[in-house]
Amino acid sequence: MSKTLHHRACHLCEAICGLTIATQTEADGSTQILSIKGDAEDSFSRGHICPKAVALQDIQNDPDRLRQPMRRVGSEWQAIEWEEAFELVANRLADIQARHGQNAVATYHGNPSVHNYGLMTHSNYFLGLLKTRSRFSATSVDQLPHHLVSLQMYGHGFLLPICDIDHSDFMLILGGNPLASNGSIMTVPDVEKRLKAIQARGGKLVVVDPRRSETAAIADQHVFVRPGQDAALLFGLLNTLFEEGLTRSSHLPIAGLDAARQAIAGFTAEAMSARCGVPAESIRQLARDFAAADKAVCYGRMGVSTQAFGTLCHWLIQLINLVTGNLDREGGALCTEAAIDLTTSSSGTHFDRWRSRVSGLPEYSGEFPVAALAEEMLTPGEGQIRALVTVAGNPVLSTPNGRQLERALDGLEFMLSIDFYINETTRYADLILPPTGPLEHDHYDTTFNSFAVRNVARFNEPVLAKPAGALHDWEILVGLAKAFAAKLEVELKPTMAPAQMIDMGLRMGRYGDKSEHQLSLAKLQELPHGIDLGALKPNLAERLRTPDKKVQAAPALLLNDLPRFAAQPVPGAGELLLIGRRHVRSNNSWMHNYHRLVKGKPRHQLLMHPDDLAARDLTDGQRVRISSRVGMIEVEVAQSTDMMPGVVSLPHGWGHDRSGVQLAIAGALPGASVNDLTDERALDAVSGNAALNGLPVEVVAA
Numbered sequence: 001m002s003k004t005l006h007h008r009a010c011h012l013c014e015a016i017c018g019l020t021i022a023t024q025t026e027a028d029g030s031t032q033i034l035s036i037k038g039d040a041e042d043s044f045s046r047g048h049i050c051p052k053a054v055a056l057q058d059i060q061n062d063p064d065r066l067r068q069p070m071r072r073v074g075s076e077w078q079a080i081e082w083e084e085a086f087e088l089v090a091n092r093l094a095d096i097q098a099r100h101g102q103n104a105v106a107t108y109h110g111n112p113s114v115h116n117y118g119l120m121t122h123s124n125y126f127l128g129l130l131k132t133r134s135r136f137s138a139t140s141v142d143q144l145p146h147h148l149v150s151l152q153m154y155g156h157g158f159l160l161p162i163c164d165i166d167h168s169d170f171m172l173i174l175g176g177n178p179l180a181s182n183g184s185i186m187t188v189p190d191v192e193k194r195l196k197a198i199q200a201r202g203g204k205l206v207v208v209d210p211r212r213s214e215t216a217a218i219a220d221q222h223v224f225v226r227p228g229q230d231a232a233l234l235f236g237l238l239n240t241l242f243e244e245g246l247t248r249s250s251h252l253p254i255a256g257l258d259a260a261r262q263a264i265a266g267f268t269a270e271a272m273s274a275r276c277g278v279p280a281e282s283i284r285q286l287a288r289d290f291a292a293a294d295k296a297v298c299y300g301r302m303g304v305s306t307q308a309f310g311t312l313c314h315w316l317i318q319l320i321n322l323v324t325g326n327l328d329r330e331g332g333a334l335c336t337e338a339a340i341d342l343t344t345s346s347s348g349t350h351f352d353r354w355r356s357r358v359s360g361l362p363e364y365s366g367e368f369p370v371a372a373l374a375e376e377m378l379t380p381g382e383g384q385i386r387a388l389v390t391v392a393g394n395p396v397l398s399t400p401n402g403r404q405l406e407r408a409l410d411g412l413e414f415m416l417s418i419d420f421y422i423n424e425t426t427r428y429a430d431l432i433l434p435p436t437g438p439l440e441h442d443h444y445d446t447t448f449n450s451f452a453v454r455n456v457a458r459f460n461e462p463v464l465a466k467p468a469g470a471l472h473d474w475e476i477l478v479g480l481a482k483a484f485a486a487k488l489e490v491e492l493k494p495t496m497a498p499a500q501m502i503d504m505g506l507r508m509g510r511y512g513d514k515s516e517h518q519l520s521l522a523k524l525q526e527l528p529h530g531i532d533l534g535a536l537k538p539n540l541a542e543r544l545r546t547p548d549k550k551v552q553a554a555p556a557l558l559l560n561d562l563p564r565f566a567a568q569p570v571p572g573a574g575e576l577l578l579i580g581r582r583h584v585r586s587n588n589s590w591m592h593n594y595h596r597l598v599k600g601k602p603r604h605q606l607l608m609h610p611d612d613l614a615a616r617d618l619t620d621g622q623r624v625r626i627s628s629r630v631g632m633i634e635v636e637v638a639q640s641t642d643m644m645p646g647v648v649s650l651p652h653g654w655g656h657d658r659s660g661v662q663l664a665i666a667g668a669l670p671g672a673s674v675n676d677l678t679d680e681r682a683l684d685a686v687s688g689n690a691a692l693n694g695l696p697v698e699v700v701a702a
């Protein structure tokens with residue numbers, strides 16, 4: 001019997017907290033996890049941890065987690081061998097592409113792909129061979145507007161200015177709830193302490209949200225905004241800054257600032273007030289407060305990304321930081337200098353080079369908006385999607401109009417899923433290939449080190465041995481690539497393990513062989529608590545990738561969207577609008593079968609203001625029927641004075657009864673999927689990102 005302590009960063013959300021995991025190996029060689037705790041020696045996360053990390057052991061031990069390839073025969077799942085599975089995929093996909101063309105095979109990457117470096121390094125090794133334009137991912141139900149705005153303004157989709165939260169003295173958050181999400185496009189472990197530190201040094205936190213969220217509850221000021229109308233508020237703020245002379249010069253080279261100023265001049269605080277539901281004087285005062293702070297940062301997340309004017313919102317947020325001199329400035333918004341720099345990659349460099357077949361939606365970085373996935377499967381004609389490969393995702397629960405997508409999946413000729421669960425989506429697959437569990441492989445965070453509020457790096461060794469016969473995600477992709485290349489009789493270039501690629505990336509990067517840090521895989525292996533490479537610094541002027549090497553303040557794409565904004569009617573008073581929410585014990589559509597996380601009261605009720613309940617003769621706790629243009633679901637309603645009147649809130653990722661996913665806790669409600677209500681036609685017209693928030697709904701007694 002021997003006990004070992006392992007140090008590792010949690011990969012489950014963007015905060016990448018350091019963990020200390022104790023294991024015990026028995027005489028028979030089997031290893032048990034004894035405990036999972038925060039790693040106090042990780043200088044970035046400082047011992048912070050949330051309940052999801054402790055549930056890593058439930059992922060590991062869950063008897064329902066798939067451990068070998070499963071083939072569906074009718075409604076039965078049968079275990080098959082890896083080689084047979086790879087052959088089957090190669091044969092089916094090659095046949096479908098031969099008959100219907102390359103674009104007939106689609107791919108969908110879900111959120112855990114970006115939390116698993118083997119999927120980052122090797123997805124294209126296989127999927128690239130498919131040469132299909134039918135590529136989709138969770139990006140377009142999430143952060144697509146951020147990337148598009150960075151591409152337009154700074155010349156690269158990954159040049160994302162990050163809040164310098166530790167040095168700011170005024171933080172304005174729109175549509176983000178880091179106390180529940182632990183931060184997003186802002187890798188910020190221990191976020192509550194960092195927000196409270198702003199207040200402790202005399203600064204201010206202001207939250208704009210149609211719900212008094214957990215983050216709004218600790219803020220100095222909470223502003224209720226009408227869902228989907230943040231652009232109006234932001235126009236009012238920006239105009240006030242210009243009109244009242246509250247701007248400050250920037251060291252950045254800028255093109256088009258006057259054009260931007262003129263284009264938005266009509267959208268004054270007074271003109272915008274009725275749209276966003278915020279009094280004009282409050283908008284003006286907020287602009288003055290923001291400008292008065294020496295170091296201020298405006299930040300927007302899911303609530304403003306997944307709405308009808310998501311791209312406009314993110315453009316305006318960038319402009320507010322820019323004109324107050326807070327862009328690329330300490331305490332404002334700064335681009336992280338990651339050890340492996342995504343801003344030198346070719347991904348994130350193009351937009352609208354081609355369009356989707358049915359609705360003509362633009363590609364971004366080679367992907368179409370996922371709202372178009374079902375229609376591309378259901379609409380006959382040349383190029384119709386006949387097969388799908390999903391990787392670490394659950395689009396039936398996570399993309400708009402999930403019921404329609406289910407009908408589409410049911411009609412496919414072939415579907416492959418790389419996932420370790422049978423979920424609401426993968427149950428339609430003909431074949432599921434399960435990778436090793438997260439603690440059974442090594443990891444280097446290529447994604448979130450790049451969006452972190454400090455420059456950090458960390459390599460994670462596996463905690464547990466790889467079981468006999470198991471394959472890592474990247475090995476599955478290599479297996480598939482080999483079988484498919486053999487079938488097509490094309491030559492496959494050699495590859496290497498992800499860790500070797502990271503070694504090369506680290507050594508060639510800014511902290512590598514040519515720097516004082518000498519970062520390499522070997523060096524990081526000696527630093528089990530990770531390495532801090534310093535605070536964020538101004539660097540945008542040198543990193544701009546626009547043709548004229550200037551910040552583009554007035555991209556034509558954005559100016560062209562202003563008439564759509566101006567033409568949108570002022571929301572009606574009686575309208576009920578649906579928004580989403582997250583909870584710290586839940587993770588998108590999975591981890592709902594672990595008792596540790598789901599125990600206690602159900603947390604997936606519809607939150608509604610008492611006045612809205614009364615107006616519909618409804619009572620707290622009653623079952624209600626929610627309907628939208630596309631569907632209808634039934635849930636329990638919970639009265640909440642935290643809701644803005646006229647707004648209701650429901651979390652996504654529930655509705656497990658349709659797949660029979662067993663909830664560990666007896667009596668726990670499976671919940672219903674909010675994406676049975678969200679509308680695949682409700683889009684941010686510029687990017688094609690789904691407008692999940694601000695959905696008109698009706699609520700009646702069930």
Ligand SMILES: Nc1nc2c(c(=O)[nH]1)N[C@H]1C(S)=C(S)[C@@H](COP(=O)(O)OP(=O)(O)OC[C@H]3O[C@@H](n4cnc5c(=O)[nH]c(N)nc54)[C@H](O)[C@@H]3O)O[C@H]1N2
Nearest residue numbers: 110111112142392393394395398418419421580588589652
């Ligand atoms: N209405 C509404 N809809 C939303 C949102 C919202 O706020 N409101 N949020 C959107 C956002 S931001 C996102 S990111 C999406 C998420 O949506 P998706 O990415 O489609 O779904 P997830 O729930 O993250 O899917 C997780 C799946 O990945 C599998 N998985 C986990 N780890 C691994 C791994 O290491 N390898 C492999 N191969 N599989 C793994 C799990 O078993 C699970 O089946 O949902 C979006 N949908």
Ligand SMILES: Nc1nc2c(c(=O)[nH]1)N[C@H]1C(S)=C(S)[C@@H](COP(=O)(O)OP(=O)(O)OC[C@H]3O[C@@H](n4cnc5c(=O)[nH]c(N)nc54)[C@H](O)[C@@H]3O)O[C@H]1N2
Nearest residue numbers: 175177181184227228301302303582583584586587588693
């Ligand atoms: N515990 C937990 N953590 C997670 C996840 C999870 O599922 N669970 N998911 C991870 C993922 S994939 C992501 S992308 C991030 C997301 O991270 P965040 O964006 O911080 O997460 P949300 O909780 O969705 O916050 C969105 C907020 O926007 C508000 N909102 C909705 N509509 C509007 C609107 O029109 N205007 C404004 N101003 N606000 C609006 C909502 O009330 C909510 O408080 O979280 C990540 N972290």
Ligand code: SF4
Nearest residue numbers: 010013016017050053
């Ligand atoms: S906040 Fe929780 S889930 Fe996110 S990285 Fe930290 S421990 Fe993991």
Ligand SMILES: [Mo]
Nearest residue numbers: 111138142143
């Ligand atoms: Mo996300």
